[in-house]
Amino acid sequence: MITPTSPPTGEPSLRELAEAGQLPDHQVMDRATLAWIAGHRPAGADVRARLPQSVRLLVPNASWFARTETTDSIHGVRHGARVALLVQFLAPGLGLVPERVLALAAAAACHDCRRRHDRDDPGHGRRTARWLASHLDTVTSAFGTAPSAEAVVAVALHDVPHHTFDQDDKSEYRRHGLAVDLLKLADALDRYRLPLPRWWPDPGRLRLPVPDWAPALAHDLVVRSERAxxxxxxxxxxxxxALHAVRPE
Structure with a gap:
């Protein structure tokens, strides 16, 4: 168990630091920022009847992360687990079979584990994909499901904008485009954890449509898990x- 780490009273919140353009390399959620996020829930349709009846919570091991400082940060353990849940929530609408979904979700849980900090960190997708490819047995043993080849590609490309794909990226995307775009969508929906609304999900930058229920669901997962x-x-x-709160009865 990691001891909660919110800024001590009197220190600026993540939101205040973001507004001042002074965010640190490692960014941990605090109560003031979380209260602001909670007060700005996006509108959305009721989700309970539209979610799959069974999803698997896949929590990445803290030892898989490149830096100890990132495990409790905004790109840490909980972010990875929420993205893995969102992959599973979104996949039925895309016609993916459960085995394929779980393989992608297992990789999604790890997609940021080789980040060095909470800024842009270009190349962390490829870095994580290489780690994942060389640690498949470890991840499979922990999750009970093996990340697939297309899932590793999705991790490699999740941080690369489509318009900057090189020829190798384009070739991989032609083979595994749906997995890439699903991970990009799930990752984007977890951006409600970020302290400024201009960083929140932008459907115009996504290749897959955003279901009307997804923003509110993603927001609830962030608020409930970070608050706990x-x-x-x-x-x-x-x-x-958080999962219990949004899971259908």
Whole structure:
């Protein structure tokens, strides 16, 4: 269990630092920023009847991360697990079979684990894909499902804008475009954890349509899991609480 790490009273919140253009390399959620995020829930349709009845919570191991400082940060353990959940929530609308979905979700849980900091960190997708390809047994043992070849490609390209794809990227995208775009969509929907609204999901930058229920669901997952974490729950407990709150009865 990681001890909650919000800024001490009197220190600026992530939102204040973002507004001042002074965000640090490692960015941990705090109560003031989370309260602001919670107060700006996007509109959305009711989600409970539209979600799959069974999803698997895949929580990446903190030891898989390139830097200890990133495990509790905005690109850390909970971000990866939420993106893996969103992949599973979104996939039925795309006609993907459960085995393919779980393989992509397993990779999605790890997609940022080789980040060095919480800024742009270009190339972290390829860096993580190489790590994932060489640690498939570790991830498979932990999750009970193996990331597929297309899932590794999706991780490699998740941080690369489509318009900057080189020839190798384009070739991989032709073979695995749906997996790439699904991971990009799930990753984008978890941007409600970021402290400024201009960084929140932009459907115009995504290749797949955003279901009308998805923004509110993604926002709820962020708020509920981050609030539980700030209240002292470990990562897995915080995510379980958030999942229970949005799971259909």
């Amino acid at each position: 974490r700030r209240d002292g729950a470990c990562d897995a407990q915080a995510l379980e609480l």
